[in-house]
Amino acid sequence: MLIDTHAHVQFSGFKDEADEIMQRALDAGMVVVNVGSQIDTSTEAVKMLDKFAERVYAVVGLHPEHTFKHTLDEEESHFETRQEDFNYEAYKALAQNPKVVGIGECGLDYFRFEEGSDIVKIKEQQRLAFDQQIKLALELDKALVVHCRPSSGTVDAYEDLVEILTRVKQENSQLRFEVHCFTGTLAVAQKFVELGGYLGLNGIITFDKTGTSEEVVKNISLDNIILETDCPYLSPVPLRGKRNEPLNVKYVAEKIAEWKNVSFEEVEIKTTENAKQLFKLEL
Secondary structure, eight states: OOEEEEEOTTSGGGGGGHHHHHHHHHHTTOEEEEEOSSHHHHHHHHHHHHHOOSSEEEEEOOOGGGSSOEEEESSSOEEEEOOOOOOHHHHHHHTTSTTEEEEEEEEEEOSOOOTTOOHHHHHHHHHHHHHHHHHHHHHHTOEEEEEEEOSTTOOHHHHHHHHHHHHHHHHOTTOOEEEETOOOOHHHHHHHHHTTOEEEEOTHHHHOOSSHHHHHHHHSOGGGEEEOOOTTSOOOTTOTTSOOOGGGHHHHHHHHHHHHTOOHHHHHHHHHHHHHHHHTOOO
16 A cells, blocks of 8 residues: 655646546555645645545645745746735644644745845744644644755755754654655755654655765665655656656655665555554554
């Protein structure tokens, strides 16, 4: 059984095909964790739980890119975000559904600052929303799903994240967390592992030509790795340029197996066990 720990099947990228895409994954025996990025997409993730009685879960939260207004223009995303303040009670209400297994994706994103923006203020807004979501995850005993993207050519956001999570873990060792879409260095990865965290790896590792992903995979234990797609984004090789979907998480597992020189089945079994522990899934 493969688990896609980070999908966005409720996003507009799937339009009227969301149910079909989800069913395709379920027919293949998969488990899918559908993740929100703001109140609208979090609400939609919860609504999908009513359509699929088994093996579909949700995570609700506010992405750092939605804590300030700006234009997002990247390879796979073109839209203008609206600023949303984190509404603790609204997200808490969504998280009452027993199949909501995490809070997020939340965290720090230093990559998206437009020229002339008040960076200090934006970072403060991101930090405030993140702190509130950490608090909610601890209150409700949910996993924390963390988004972290540093400014180009640096590890600045990762450094700030390590500082935050170190403090939180010292105050409450019960925090369960993962750093989704991890693209940092081995040294950064080891710091998150030391804090008891999991690294979410997706299609990026199949086309990363820097060697960084390979070094991380070869040197970090399978005990600390979970699989994800981040669909509809980041399609893996051999599907670059096409819309991603949960089924494609198998290509991530295959690459990890290749680099670790272990069987696909070993990667499948261990990463599934890890996801079950992180999200407290009863499967």
